[in-house]
Amino acid sequence: MIFIGVIKMNIQCDFHTHTQASDGTTSPSENVQLAKKAGLQAVAITDHDTIAGVEEALAAGEELGIDVIPGIEISTAHNGRDIHVLGYYVPYNDPAFQARLTELRDVRHLRNVKLITRLQEIGIDITVEDVYRRKTSSGKNIGRPHIAEELILKGHAESINDAFAKYLGEGGAAYVNVERIAPEEAITLIKKSGGVAVLAHPGLYHNDELVEELIVFGLDGIEVHHPDNSEENKAYYQQLADDYGLIVTGGSDYHGIRGDEEFHAPLGSYGASLQSLEKIRKLAEIRRGTLQS
Ligand SMILES: [Zn+2]
């Protein structure tokens, strides 16, 4: 038990959480409440290609005394494989930034349609309308977990993980990839808009050569602590962070609960210290200052 206490001490901020604005199941304010319950001082809202959840979370944070970091997780691809880039202190109320995100979301929609078409081709009775019933607001982002829900509902999968393994994940029967921006473009987009760019879950890519290339290209930080990074990964990325002077972050990748299954990890179970947050905040301030002058 003492061991858990020691680990917990360094988690003051969960830098990676999703809400109903993309494929999470909780509202932005619920994420802030969960952060408070978990004893955190700060939480980032990092929905896929949308900042639609940020304002609600900021208001909740103000009320509950939790520091909310406006963030995003941008989907990119390298050689057909998904690479996710996290952005912190992005200009969530800037129309030009929002317009760029709309373009990225259109790509996500295209992928959903392709996936559903592929599922139909292999004989599964599912329609775009079935899945998009879940789009309850214009900013809400529909993705693979919503398709998985529909597959469970129709009896084609037992759980979200099962749906990903059988159909939706890499190697699944209906897996498709679509043209996405390169990770370098996402890094540039985030930094040019005054934000701080961090590589999400590097352990998932099994491509440390690319990780290092992106660091050299201009990443500000790396997500060392994430449920999908092995202990070995963590040690390796911590070392890379030290070598290149990168900010170390961590996050649960909280997506809420679907059925009775926790998709990814509980909010606050992964994170990093307030020192990391201070470094990010300072860097964003400097960058915004340079933009304005
Ligand atoms: Zn991700």
Ligand SMILES: [Zn+2]
């Ligand atoms: Zn995520």
